[in-house]
Amino acid sequence: MLSTETIYFVVLSAGFALGFGHCIGMCGPIVASLSLSMRGRKVLVPHLLYNAGRITTYGLLGGIMGVAGSFTRVVTEIASIQKGVMIFAGLLIIMLGLAMGGWIPLGRIFGEDCAPMGFLAREFGKMSETRSTVAFYPLGLLLGLLPCGPVYTALVAAARAGMEATHSLNGFIIGMSLMLCFGLGTVPALLLVAKLVDLRWLRSREIIYRISSVMMIAVGIYFVVRAIRY
Amino acid sequence: MLTKQLGTYGGAHPTLLGEESLVRLNPKARLFVTIFCVATLSLCPTLVSPDGKTKRIDCDAHAGPCVAYLEATLVSLEMSPKPVKAMQELTFTLGIGGEQPAANPYIDLGMVGMDMGRNRVNLTPEADGVFRGTGVIVRCPSGRRIWKATVFVPDVGSVEFVFDVVY
Numbered sequence: 001m002l003s004t005e006t007i008y009f010v011v012l013s014a015g016f017a018l019g020f021g022h023c024i025g026m027c028g029p030i031v032a033s034l035s036l037s038m039r040g041r042k043v044l045v046p047h048l049l050y051n052a053g054r055i056t057t058y059g060l061l062g063g064i065m066g067v068a069g070s071f072t073r074v075v076t077e078i079a080s081i082q083k084g085v086m087i088f089a090g091l092l093i094i095m096l097g098l099a100m101g102g103w104i105p106l107g108r109i110f111g112e113d114c115a116p117m118g119f120l121a122r123e124f125g126k127m128s129e130t131r132s133t134v135a136f137y138p139l140g141l142l143l144g145l146l147p148c149g150p151v152y153t154a155l156v157a158a159a160r161a162g163m164e165a166t167h168s169l170n171g172f173i174i175g176m177s178l179m180l181c182f183g184l185g186t187v188p189a190l191l192l193v194a195k196l197v198d199l200r201w202l203r204s205r206e207i208i209y210r211i212s213s214v215m216m217i218a219v220g221i222y223f224v225v226r227a228i229r230y
Numbered sequence: 231m232l233t234k235q236l237g238t239y240g241g242a243h244p245t246l247l248g249e250e251s252l253v254r255l256n257p258k259a260r261l262f263v264t265i266f267c268v269a270t271l272s273l274c275p276t277l278v279s280p281d282g283k284t285k286r287i288d289c290d291a292h293a294g295p296c297v298a299y300l301e302a303t304l305v306s307l308e309m310s311p312k313p314v315k316a317m318q319e320l321t322f323t324l325g326i327g328g329e330q331p332a333a334n335p336y337i338d339l340g341m342v343g344m345d346m347g348r349n350r351v352n353l354t355p356e357a358d359g360v361f362r363g364t365g366v367i368v369r370c371p372s373g374r375r376i377w378k379a380t381v382f383v384p385d386v387g388s389v390e391f392v393f394d395v396v397y
Contacts (some may be wrong), residue, residue, distance in 0.1 A: 010348070014348055017345070018345060018346075018347050022344065022347075026371070071366050072318055072319050072366060075317055076317075147369070147371045149346040149347075149369070150347040152317075153347035153348070153368055154347060156368065226372070226373065229373065230371055
């Protein structure tokens with residue numbers, strides 16, 4: 001059996017490797033959509049907040065797994081929520097794509113210049129830049145619940161560690177710590193995607209935004225279809 | 231400037247995606263479009279290869295044990311309950327014929343064509359030549375169902391069984 005410190009390191013490095021190997025593929029479209037929807041604003045702080053939210057959720061899930069000592073029991077309880085979150089993520093990407101392409105009058109949902117057309121647009125328009133940046137944290141909290149194979153695998157490890165814990169609090173702490181390590185490991189890859197899609201270096205961005213918006217809508221539909229079939 | 235030609239954000243342009251506009255993109259923009267298109271295609275592997283069917287299934291785990299020879303050692307792996315479903319507790323029973331390993335064998339579960347992280351099933355001896363352990367095959371939202379169980383027998387080697395699971 002591996003020592004506790006070794007397990008943390010293994011999980012952290014697994015998160016790092018999976019971030020580049022798996023998360024870029026499965027969560028990359030979401031991160032790219034968020035970056036693109038910001039249309040030239042600085043992406044680092046919002047994405048750090050998004051990742052902080054995501055890791056917080058992972059940590060809480062890991063803690064619950066550690067206390068329960070059973071992966072399947074907890075996952076069964078949250079399955080319907082995860083399906084809902086996946087549909088939400090798909091719809092969010094579609095909406096961001098439509099807004100970015102100028103097909104719905106929402107302006108920059110996470111940006112600063114909304115055209116004041118309609119109720120939704122007015123409400124989004126009320127969000128100041130600071131507030132919209134802060135909104136990335138709860139968004140990360142929510143999207144941390146997205147069903148994901150490697151996250152499940154890490155949660156299995158958290159549940160196993162919980163089974164071996166001497167008492168519930170110990171199980172919670174070990175499970176949470178494992179998932180925090182895993183989540184931290186995945187951050188570099190997703191931040192890299194966020195920065196790569198940051199188009200401020202481009203002089204001619206509009207056509208890229210239009211093409212990207214079409215792709216975002218396609219990816220969003222793909223997410224929703226997958227969620228329905230999940 | 232292309233930005234000026236296309237107008238401001240949200241404005242309509244009839245030739246926006248037309249050949250003429252793409253030709254006018256600066257090299258960096260063209261590079262970005264190319265990378266983005268290639269990345270998106272590779273990011274959605276299920277669109278290209280719907281069920282990871284490039285690797286053959288060599289074991290019907292729902293019908294009975296997976297059996298293979300590891301050098302001269304007969305290795306059998308039984309997963310239960312059946313049918314073998316993802317996201318449920320599974321019991322893995324490993325049978326090893328002939329000379330017994332010096333240390334306990336173990337199984338690494340993984341998805342074919344997609345890295346899902348280390349998912350190890352530690353086995354403990356149950357009887358002579360029989361080892362047992364529990365584990366979970368997780369579900370991938372991509373819809374892929376083909377998994378592999380790599381059995382590691384210390385000092386002997388490893389053998390891989392490829393099978394499908396039920397969602």
